[in-house]
Amino acid sequence: MLSRMFRRALFALMVCAAPLGAQDRLAQADSAVATGQPWRASQLLAPILATPATRTPDAIMLAARAAAGWEGWSTVRQLLESQPWLDTRYDRLGRRLLAEGALADGRNLDAFRHAAAAATPDSLRSAAEQGRRLIILARSYARLSQYDSAATVYRRAAGLLPALADWLTLRAAAATDDSTARRVLYRSVAVPAAVARIAWTEAAARERTGDFAGAAVRYDSVGAWVPALHARWQSAPDSMRAQMAATLAARLPTASIADTRDALDLIGQLHPAFTATDRLLVARRAAAIGRNQDAVDQFAAAAVAAPLADRDRFANATALAALSHWPDAIAAFAAIRTGPLAGQAAYGRARALLRGGNDAAASTALHSVITRFPHDTTAASIALLLLGDLALDNGNVDSTRADYLALATRYPTSSQRDHALLIAALIALAHDKAAVAASDIRKALAVRPVTGLDGDALHYWLARADLANADTAAARRGFQSLLARGPTNYYAIRAAARLDTVPWRAIPEAPLRNPDSLDGVFTRAALLSTFGLDAEAKLERDRIANTATGADELAGTALAFAIRGYPAQAGALANRAIAVGETKDVLLWHLLYPLPYADALRADASREGVDPYLAASVIKQESGFDPHATSRTNARGLMQVEPATGRELASLAGTADFDPAMLWIPDVNLALGMHHFAGVLSRYPEAERALAAYNAGGTPVAQWSESPLDGNPRTAEHARDPLDDPEMFVERIPFVETRGYVRTVLTNLAVYRMLYPQ
Numbered sequence: 001m002l003s004r005m006f007r008r009a010l011f012a013l014m015v016c017a018a019p020l021g022a023q024d025r026l027a028q029a030d031s032a033v034a035t036g037q038p039w040r041a042s043q044l045l046a047p048i049l050a051t052p053a054t055r056t057p058d059a060i061m062l063a064a065r066a067a068a069g070w071e072g073w074s075t076v077r078q079l080l081e082s083q084p085w086l087d088t089r090y091d092r093l094g095r096r097l098l099a100e101g102a103l104a105d106g107r108n109l110d111a112f113r114h115a116a117a118a119a120t121p122d123s124l125r126s127a128a129e130q131g132r133r134l135i136i137l138a139r140s141y142a143r144l145s146q147y148d149s150a151a152t153v154y155r156r157a158a159g160l161l162p163a164l165a166d167w168l169t170l171r172a173a174a175a176t177d178d179s180t181a182r183r184v185l186y187r188s189v190a191v192p193a194a195v196a197r198i199a200w201t202e203a204a205a206r207e208r209t210g211d212f213a214g215a216a217v218r219y220d221s222v223g224a225w226v227p228a229l230h231a232r233w234q235s236a237p238d239s240m241r242a243q244m245a246a247t248l249a250a251r252l253p254t255a256s257i258a259d260t261r262d263a264l265d266l267i268g269q270l271h272p273a274f275t276a277t278d279r280l281l282v283a284r285r286a287a288a289i290g291r292n293q294d295a296v297d298q299f300a301a302a303a304v305a306a307p308l309a310d311r312d313r314f315a316n317a318t319a320l321a322a323l324s325h326w327p328d329a330i331a332a333f334a335a336i337r338t339g340p341l342a343g344q345a346a347y348g349r350a351r352a353l354l355r356g357g358n359d360a361a362a363s364t365a366l367h368s369v370i371t372r373f374p375h376d377t378t379a380a381s382i383a384l385l386l387l388g389d390l391a392l393d394n395g396n397v398d399s400t401r402a403d404y405l406a407l408a409t410r411y412p413t414s415s416q417r418d419h420a421l422l423i424a425a426l427i428a429l430a431h432d433k434a435a436v437a438a439s440d441i442r443k444a445l446a447v448r449p450v451t452g453l454d455g456d457a458l459h460y461w462l463a464r465a466d467l468a469n470a471d472t473a474a475a476r477r478g479f480q481s482l483l484a485r486g487p488t489n490y491y492a493i494r495a496a497a498r499l500d501t502v503p504w505r506a507i508p509e510a511p512l513r514n515p516d517s518l519d520g521v522f523t524r525a526a527l528l529s530t531f532g533l534d535a536e537a538k539l540e541r542d543r544i545a546n547t548a549t550g551a552d553e554l555a556g557t558a559l560a561f562a563i564r565g566y567p568a569q570a571g572a573l574a575n576r577a578i579a580v581g582e583t584k585d586v587l588l589w590h591l592l593y594p595l596p597y598a599d600a601l602r603a604d605a606s607r608e609g610v611d612p613y614l615a616a617s618v619i620k621q622e623s624g625f626d627p628h629a630t631s632r633t634n635a636r637g638l639m640q641v642e643p644a645t646g647r648e649l650a651s652l653a654g655t656a657d658f659d660p661a662m663l664w665i666p667d668v669n670l671a672l673g674m675h676h677f678a679g680v681l682s683r684y685p686e687a688e689r690a691l692a693a694y695n696a697g698g699t700p701v702a703q704w705s706e707s708p709l710d711g712n713p714r715t716a717e718h719a720r721d722p723l724d725d726p727e728m729f730v731e732r733i734p735f736v737e738t739r740g741y742v743r744t745v746l747t748n749l750a751v752y753r754m755l756y757p758q
Helices: 004-011 022-034 038-049 057-069 073-080 090-105 108-118 127-143 147-160 162-174 179-186 198-208 212-221 225-235 238-254 257-270 276-288 292-305 310-322 326-334 342-355 359-372 377-393 397-410 417-430 434-447 452-468 472-483 490-499 515-530 534-547 551-563 567-579 586-592 598-608 612-622 643-652 660-664 666-682 687-696 698-706 726-732 736-755
Strands: none
Touching (some): 038 057, 038 666, 090 108, 108 127, 162 179, 162 198, 179 198, 238 276, 276 292, 276 310, 292 310, 397 417, 452 726, 551 586, 567 586, 586 736, 598 612, 612 687, 643 660, 643 666, 660 666, 687 736, 726 736
16 A cells, blocks of 8 residues: 555645645646646646546646646547647647657657648747747658658748758758759758768668668768668669678677667668578677577577587577576587587586576586586686575575685686685674684685775675774774775775775865856757757767867866756766866766756655665666666666556556656656665665665565575575674675675765765
8 A cells, every 4th residue: 555655756746735726726737837847737737637627628738738748648649639629729739749749659640630730820820839840740741751741841940940950951851852952951051960960861861762872872981881781782683682691790790789789680670691601690799799589590590501519509508598598598508518618508507407497407417517527617616606606595504615615726717716705704704703704815815916896895804804803903904995995986985984984085176167158059959859859959969978078178068968957978978087087076076976856856765764865876876867768678767667667656656547658757757766666675674685676676685685694594584684784795695786786876875975965
């Protein structure tokens, strides 16, 4: 049952507690739309629309404007489509909103129908509004392949919107068939970002009009080899396509990740007649960038012609495992019986057996890896690591310690060695054998220096072991040695807490910078977005970011992005400034650890009983404060809420018309995400376990909680009892990604608390 506070947080964030009359609500809603708060307006209007007596055309029109403001196009359609007054009231604004929604939904005929009605001339309409409607009409024509009409209407819109004329001219050129006429249009383009796009526009126009060779030349001129190949493919005879397919495959091993993804998409569209050799090149590159289904498909096709070599069998098996195709992965790994990859394949098979639910067979297979391939450092060491982890899950910490010490002794060059030694030492420490733990770590550090985070971990826990062994002087020296790592190092933060200090030097003041020098470009980009030209708006912003050079210019550009509501881009620019020598001053720290949407974040955190800085730390890690961030699993917005989760939470809170677009609204995402996060936090007394569950899910965290390093298993009923040592729990997390996530969020939290004191 959701709390009353959550209902308020989601649906009445900014609505007065006292009842409002319909006219008061309409006035407030209109003001909210005008000040860029369309979601607030929608909430204010909800009770008005629910009552027949107050569901007037004015209320409906205002609600449609509000929904359009947060991209709730299904809501716009529900509100307006059946209204009899669309062509007689509000200067046909309803038609314009319906046309915008139809374009967004890909309903092109509906878009044209509404756009044509919306653009009917009216002497009282402003030039800006008429220009906006003409852009929508032109886009509709282009979607319907009526290019001459699209070009004509884009040119008319350019005459009404001088600030956007260059971009609209490029759109008109893209829809113009005659190359001479296009050249005339290009001569009027002067905005730098638009000038840089002329070659792309010309290439697209030539491709559309059937000049594939000319299109390919233009694409090549801007380094777009995948579109160039596609253009050539469309006019190539079948006799040439085999060579083109071979060329495509041959370029993939050295292609960028972005180009590789585009090329794989093109392959899926064209289905080239690859040779087996070509398919192997494609499959290997697909596997290397994590396009596992593409890799599996191409490996399977190549195997029809000839058996795969072991390295390709291994890559195919790894891709199958990544797709959770456990039986196929097990068989594929098992087929590699000899050769340099046999040990790793045997380990892969064991792990696939484990992930597929056959624990007993997996354990047998892991022991077999160690006995059959004792000289394969990679395979044998990771098999020992997994055996130790399984023993730990079963509460047999002595076996875990023995396996991990064996790993360190037999395979001192293994990448698993340092973590295994740390867990072995922590098991001793958890059993009150601090001297043994300290000795283990000192021996490990004497064998070879350990750098990076693994080295910091060993030094931190050596200090913890010294402290437990009553050697306070050695412990203090150990903790102090970590402080120099600074406030973005997890172990420096932990050490500072032990010393009751902060790993923070005095921050230099920031020099004065002028972020207003880019006003014109940002204003134009904002106008482009308002008029639905998001691609052009992004090109304007990207040019600002990509052409900035020098530490001071990069820092100033970062500030400009931050001021205008782009914290993710601001942080990236700040990092670039630091990389070329800019001092990490107050400004750059705040750009790297921003706190946008602070009022809403604090309000939601307070309602849910969440530390606002912990919430900010999670948001920084999840989305970088990009409200439109979308993951590969379609998690959306600041707190990366998946649509299914959002729908469930919204339904429980009383709304039946949830739209996934709502998750891109900061206020909504924060309210929903904060409630979800608070629920996870409430399950555990420590932030460490809650963060692990937020990243990896509750089931593995329950397992880790039930089998601590001290070897005293907890029953399921007591799994959520407070931990004696949350820091030790973090190290016990076997998932590298989750362990890193917890460390990073806790590090973010420490920095936020230092930057933004209570």
